[in-house]
Amino acid sequence: MEIITAVRGFKDILPPETEKWRHVEETARKVFGAFGFHEIRIPLLEKTELFCRGIGETTDIVEKEMYTFLDRGEESLTLRPEATASVIRAYLEHAVHAAETVTRLFTIGPMFRRERPQKGRYRQFHQIDAEILGPDDPRTDAELILMLIHFLDRLGLAKLNLEINSLGCLECRPAFREAVISFLGSQAEELCGDCRRRLGTNPLRVFDCKVEKCGEIISRAPRLNSFICGDCRTHFEGVQEGLRLFGVPYRLNDQMVRGLDYYTRTTFEVTAEHLGAQNAVVGGGRYDHLVRDLGGPDIPGIGFAIGFERLISMIPESGEDAPQGPLLFIAALGEKAAERAFILGNRLRMNGVHVEMDYAGRSLKSQMKKADRLRCAYALILGEREIQDNKALLRNMRESAQEEVCLDDLENTIMTLAR
RNA sequence: GUGGGUGUAGCUCAAAUGGUCAGAGUGCCGGGUUGUGGCCCCGGAGGCUGAGGGUUCAAGUCCCUUCACUCACCCCA
Numbered sequence: 001m002e003i004i005t006a007v008r009g010f011k012d013i014l015p016p017e018t019e020k021w022r023h024v025e026e027t028a029r030k031v032f033g034a035f036g037f038h039e040i041r042i043p044l045l046e047k048t049e050l051f052c053r054g055i056g057e058t059t060d061i062v063e064k065e066m067y068t069f070l071d072r073g074e075e076s077l078t079l080r081p082e083a084t085a086s087v088i089r090a091y092l093e094h095a096v097h098a099a100e101t102v103t104r105l106f107t108i109g110p111m112f113r114r115e116r117p118q119k120g121r122y123r124q125f126h127q128i129d130a131e132i133l134g135p136d137d138p139r140t141d142a143e144l145i146l147m148l149i150h151f152l153d154r155l156g157l158a159k160l161n162l163e164i165n166s167l168g169c170l171e172c173r174p175a176f177r178e179a180v181i182s183f184l185g186s187q188a189e190e191l192c193g194d195c196r197r198r199l200g201t202n203p204l205r206v207f208d209c210k211v212e213k214c215g216e217i218i219s220r221a222p223r224l225n226s227f228i229c230g231d232c233r234t235h236f237e238g239v240q241e242g243l244r245l246f247g248v249p250y251r252l253n254d255q256m257v258r259g260l261d262y263y264t265r266t267t268f269e270v271t272a273e274h275l276g277a278q279n280a281v282v283g284g285g286r287y288d289h290l291v292r293d294l295g296g297p298d299i300p301g302i303g304f305a306i307g308f309e310r311l312i313s314m315i316p317e318s319g320e321d322a323p324q325g326p327l328l329f330i331a332a333l334g335e336k337a338a339e340r341a342f343i344l345g346n347r348l349r350m351n352g353v354h355v356e357m358d359y360a361g362r363s364l365k366s367q368m369k370k371a372d373r374l375r376c377a378y379a380l381i382l383g384e385r386e387i388q389d390n391k392a393l394l395r396n397m398r399e400s401a402q403e404e405v406c407l408d409d410l411e412n413t414i415m416t417l418a419r
Numbered sequence: 420g421u422g423g424g425u426g427u428a429g430c431u432c433a434a435a436u437g438g439u440c441a442g443a444g445u446g447c448c449g450g451g452u453u454g455u456g457g458c459c460c461c462g463g464a465g466g467c468u469g470a471g472g473g474u475u476c477a478a479g480u481c482c483c484u485u486c487a488c489u490c491a492c493c494c495c496a
Contacts, residue, residue: 005487060494064420082496111496116420118490127496194493210492258495280496307496333454364454372456383454397456 009115009123011309020312024155025108028128031151035143037104037130042086044110048076054085054294056261058201065113079112082260083129084287084303085294091133092296102134108308120278126308136288136300138235141266142242144302148282149248152270157314160281163253164243164268166236168228169288173264176227180204183221190217207255224254232265239266262287266302272314281314282306325375326354327418331367333383340407341382347411353418371397378417380410 006012013021029039048068055062067079080086087105090096096103108128115121130147132140145162152160167173181203188196192211199206207218228236243250250268258267267285275281284304291299328348332341338359345355356374358367364381371379381393381402392410395402405413 008487065494113495115494116492117488118492121495125496205494260495277491278495283496305496310496329456331455363449365456366449368454368456370456376456379456381455385454393455395455400456402455 007123009117011122011124017312020315021308024128024308024312024315027154028106028108028151031147031154032106032130035104035147037106040087040090040105040107041109042080042083042090042107044080044112045077046080046086046089048078050085050089050294051078051081054088054262054290055082059261061113061260065115067112067114081111081113082305083107083109083111083127084131084262084290084305087129087131087303088133088291088294088296088301092291092294097133097291097297097299100134102132104130104132106130118278119276120307120310120313122309128306128308128311129303131301131303133291133299133301136235136286138238138266139242141239141286141302142245144284144304145239145243145250145268146246146248148270148284148304148306152282152311155311156316157272157311159273161271162248162250162268163256163271164239164250164266165253165256166224166228166232166239166265167258167263167267167285168224168232169264172227172229172232173224176222176224177203179222179227180206184217187217202257204257207257218255235265258283258285262290262293264288268304272310275310275313278310280307281310325377326356327376328353328355328378328380328414329367329371329374329376330355330357330380330382331364331371332357333364333381337382337384337387340387341380344380344410348414351411351415351418353414378414380414 048066051066052062057063061081066081068076069078071077087107091103091105106129108126110124110126112124114123117123130144132144145164149162168176181199184191184195184199184203184206188199190213191199191206192209192214195206195209195211195214198209206214207221209215209218240250253269256267256269258269263285265286265288268282269280269284270282271279272281273279282304284302286300286302288300289298291297291301328345330341330345332338338361341357342359345357348355356371356376358370362370364383368379376397379395379397381395386392387407390407391404392407393402394405394413
């Protein structure tokens with residue numbers, strides 16, 4: 001009979017990989033906590049409508065990448081493709097905005113998008129998501145980015161590029177957009193097929209086309225810089241000033257367009273080399289009208305999403321790759337000894353000591369070999385002879401030295417070692 | 420959705436032009452003094468060579484189909 005395999009694009013994360021995951025999560029909790037963020041846990045499933053309104057009907061995500069189904073043939077539900085919409089839904093549903101003016105939330109969990117898998121891209125992938133709702137002061141933007149960069153630093157990540165841009169606001173962006181459309185429309189024949197299509201769907205996206213000829217054309221296209229309004233310009237300068245204050249290196253990229261419709265003003269991206277084609281590790285930006293678009297008051301917000309898998313793949317292999325082994329292996333010889341080992345070992349475990357044992361009744365040699373393979377610090381040899389003398393042999397595996405210990409205070413002896 | 424690449428033991432990989440080709444290393448289990456690990460030596464288990472069909476006296480090796488994985492496009496974390 002054939003075994004059942006995981007669904008395409010859905011990955012198992014096995015030990016010791018899970019240790020890395022935990023390390024990243026713990027670092028995030030620590031760093032984000034210091035910046036005043038609290039964790040929120042939100043459902044994986046939402047009403048489809050939430051994402052249509054939140055992310056934008058014409059985005060690729062909504063148009064073709066969502067896992068959507070009818071629940072009992074009645075209500076359309078969708079596995080979340082991103083977290084921001086859900087966070088805001090919860091924020092509004094629980095009227096958090098009524099209780100406080102600034103809300104900082106983060107969440108870590110799986111997202112689902114039905115794309116063709118490739119390096120760094122999976123159908124179930126994980127994001128670390130942080131959102132600040134309430135303030136629109138540029139220092140908020142800078143602070144969020146600062147936290148992000150600090151977090152990446154703490155993980156020992158190098159060779160990362162931070163790029164920032166401002167997309168303008170509802171006042172100034174439309175004019176820019178129109179200018180781009182008419183400019184590109186005038187030479188549509190020169191553009192690649194994809195870009196001709198983009199012209200109708202998301203014209204700004206032509207800016208990051210990889211085809212050479214498109215790049216040439218776009219380099220002559222109008223720039224947001226000449227359309228951006230005074231407020232947006234001031235805001236963006238404020239963000240940069242904040243980053244400079246902390247010496248955060250960044251690169252201005254006025255061709256950076258993000259894929260979600262809701263972004264306004266500040267957008268940013270962290271990319272890394274050697275990640276393959278999917279080189280974006282973090283994407284984020286300001287969304288000053290998303291809360292309103294989802295039916296709430298006009299509260300501005302900003303946030304980012306870190307691609308967990310992409311992040312993990314860059315974490316340097318830690319020097320001490322050999323993780324700490326168990327403190328003790330109990331090698332028992334004979335039925336009576338096995339019984340004592342069973343009791344002692346589990347008592348120690350309940351005291352928080354990592355103990356390993358083997359009930360298969362193997363030879364001492366094979367049990368010692370096991371202790372060694374597991375990298376146990378100590379081995380306790382418990383045989384008929386020892387039990388008779390009310391003793392056991394405690395062997396220090398690293399120093400290859402052993403001593404007799406009395407069975408009566410064995411537990412205390414081991415507990416001492418544990419400290 | 421569209422292209423390219425790859426599919427042989429748990430893992431990493433060998434098997435010239437189709438003909439003892441089903442192997443190695445590693446891992447796992449056991450043994451090498453009577454109750455003591457690491458190094459070394461020996462042995463064992465484990466593969467219907469992704470699946471199905473075809474060509475041939477003969478197919479991991481050629482052809483077709485299919486599935487899976489993978490990389491890239493699209494798009495994004």
